[in-house]
Amino acid sequence: MKKTAYRMALLVFLPAAAMLSACQKGLPVDEDGLLITTRKECFVSNFELLGNDFVSVRNGVPIIDTVAQTINVTVNFGTDLKNLYPQFTLATDCKLDPKITGKVDFSDLANPKTWTVVSGDRQIRKAYKVFVKVQ
Amino acid sequence: MRNIDMKRLLPAALALTLLASCEKSEYKIPDPISEISNDCIKRTLGPNIATLPIEFVYAMAIPNTKGKLAFAEVEASIPGAAGTFLEHRSFYTNSSGVDVPVTVGSPSVTSGAKTKVTFSVDTNAVSLRYYYIVPDEARGKQVTFTFSVTGSDGKTATMKMGPYDVSKMEIKRLINVSNSNLMYLSIADMTAYNAASAASNAAKIDLVYLYRTTPAVFTHGLVAPAADPAAYLPGVTLPAGVNNNTKVVKVFNLQDRNLAQLQYGIYVDDIDLQKVDFSTAPNFAIGLRAENGVWVETADKKYRAYVFINSVTTTGTAVVSMLRYDQTTK
Numbered sequence: 001m002k003k004t005a006y007r008m009a010l011l012v013f014l015p016a017a018a019m020l021s022a023c024q025k026g027l028p029v030d031e032d033g034l035l036i037t038t039r040k041e042c043f044v045s046n047f048e049l050l051g052n053d054f055v056s057v058r059n060g061v062p063i064i065d066t067v068a069q070t071i072n073v074t075v076n077f078g079t080d081l082k083n084l085y086p087q088f089t090l091a092t093d094c095k096l097d098p099k100i101t102g103k104v105d106f107s108d109l110a111n112p113k114t115w116t117v118v119s120g121d122r123q124i125r126k127a128y129k130v131f132v133k134v135q
Numbered sequence: 136m137r138n139i140d141m142k143r144l145l146p147a148a149l150a151l152t153l154l155a156s157c158e159k160s161e162y163k164i165p166d167p168i169s170e171i172s173n174d175c176i177k178r179t180l181g182p183n184i185a186t187l188p189i190e191f192v193y194a195m196a197i198p199n200t201k202g203k204l205a206f207a208e209v210e211a212s213i214p215g216a217a218g219t220f221l222e223h224r225s226f227y228t229n230s231s232g233v234d235v236p237v238t239v240g241s242p243s244v245t246s247g248a249k250t251k252v253t254f255s256v257d258t259n260a261v262s263l264r265y266y267y268i269v270p271d272e273a274r275g276k277q278v279t280f281t282f283s284v285t286g287s288d289g290k291t292a293t294m295k296m297g298p299y300d301v302s303k304m305e306i307k308r309l310i311n312v313s314n315s316n317l318m319y320l321s322i323a324d325m326t327a328y329n330a331a332s333a334a335s336n337a338a339k340i341d342l343v344y345l346y347r348t349t350p351a352v353f354t355h356g357l358v359a360p361a362a363d364p365a366a367y368l369p370g371v372t373l374p375a376g377v378n379n380n381t382k383v384v385k386v387f388n389l390q391d392r393n394l395a396q397l398q399y400g401i402y403v404d405d406i407d408l409q410k411v412d413f414s415t416a417p418n419f420a421i422g423l424r425a426e427n428g429v430w431v432e433t434a435d436k437k438y439r440a441y442v443f444i445n446s447v448t449t450t451g452t453a454v455v456s457m458l459r460y461d462q463t464t465k
Contacts, residue, residue, distance in 0.1 A: 053387035053427075059352075076352045078367070078421040080385070105415070135350070 030122055039093045039120030044128055046089035047071045052080055059135045069128045077135045081107040086130065093120025106132045171197040173292040175282050181392060181402035182302040185274045188266045191296065195284035196260035202287035206253040209265050212279045214248040216270040221250045225261045275303040302405050304460040306393060312344040314451030319377065320344055322431060322438045322459055330374050337376030341433050345371060346451035352422045355447050357383060357429055359418035367419040379434040382416035386428040394443040394456040395426065408439045408460035437463050
């Protein structure tokens with residue numbers, strides 16, 4: 001009888017303990033609630049520009065120089081440069097600063113926009129300049 | 136006295152409570168409808184726009200013992216425009232999915248706000264369609280409908296429908312534009328003009344339609360007369376006085392059902408036209424294709440419009456449709 005009770009207790013408490021341990025907190029998160037990892041990679045792997053109609057305005061592939069930290073993109077003739085949505089693809093766990101929250105004005109071609117890529121461990125920051133050229 | 140085992144009693148009591156709560160009430164056969172009765176549905180979806188129909192289906196029935204249907208009537212709070220009618224035929228769908236009409240009365244007679252069908256066959260139950268053509272005076276107002284049916288026993292059943300909001304915007308479908316002729320689009324007049332007519336309506340010309348094969352991305356364009364002529368109006372000599380700086384926002388995948396007349400269940404309404412942000416909008420849209428569209432705000436800010444491209448050709452012609460919203464009227 002005692003043995004059965006013991007087994008029952010094990011059956012109930014062991015999964016509960018396992019679940020509780022899975023919920024354990026302690027891994028660091030940044031101010032955005034994103035997990036801070038150990039990754040040091042910090043680069044832009046792809047870049048896209050969408051027009052006001054959410055259709056790509058790129059003419060050809062963007063040239064991303066991860067050493068010079070520049071992105072050169074040519075857009076179609078007739079692109080409305082004041083209302084563009086940039087999209088960055090980053091290395092794993094990286095994030096972008098400042099965040100892109102909506103349309104961006106790229107009409108000042110002489111002064112390229114700058115975004116900073118922050119690595120997964122939040123220790124490395126690389127500022128990328130985006131140069132837009134009209135076809 | 137025997138001890139009651141509470142451990143065993145508790146689950147039993149719980150089960151009993153649960154079972155008791157699940158007890159079904161006995162089904163009662165509903166009372167048969169003993170008088171003339173009716174029902175109605177609105178079939179049209181989307182905004183109610185002046186000149187377009189609102190379609191209803193009005194069903195009515197009378198028990199055989201009470202006689203037959205005598206006449207059906209619809210009264211609109213605002214008289215419908217020409218073309219408003221109540222069907223005098225009832226439809227059934229045959230095995231091929233085709234709606235087959237059965238004539239049950241004489242064609243409807245509209246007098247003011249009332250549209251009436253008098254039944255000419257001995258019938259007890261029928262569904263009639265009602266098409267209300269929204270009149271221009273209903274724009275921006277509400278409209279209600281009173282459907283009624285009278286039996287041969289003199290008794291009447293009535294059903295009120297609405298109120299329904301009628302949009303402020305106006306619609307104009309299938310305007311032909313062409314690269315060398317009808318290339319001046321007026322939002323104010325909701326039409327396209329050639330150069331000669333554009334010169335006499337210069338203040339009303341808001342967009343220039345043009346088709347260019349170079350650069351390759353240009354193709355079909357809707358460009359404000361005030362746009363950079365070298366870049367966006369190549370080879371165009373504007374008629375004297377045509378110089379409006381219209382704002383244009385290009386849109387993709389917004390095939391308004393009323394404009395496109397395609398399968399898409401998308402509707403543009405007043406609120407959409409009110410909320411478009413033109414603060415940084417350019418004055419040109421090029422690279423347009425069929426099923427693209429543009430939001431437009433006229434230079435005087437009087438009108439906003441959604442211009443939809445129904446079709447284009449590679450010879451420099453296109454068919455456009457528009458919904459226009461007047462910002463100056465309440």
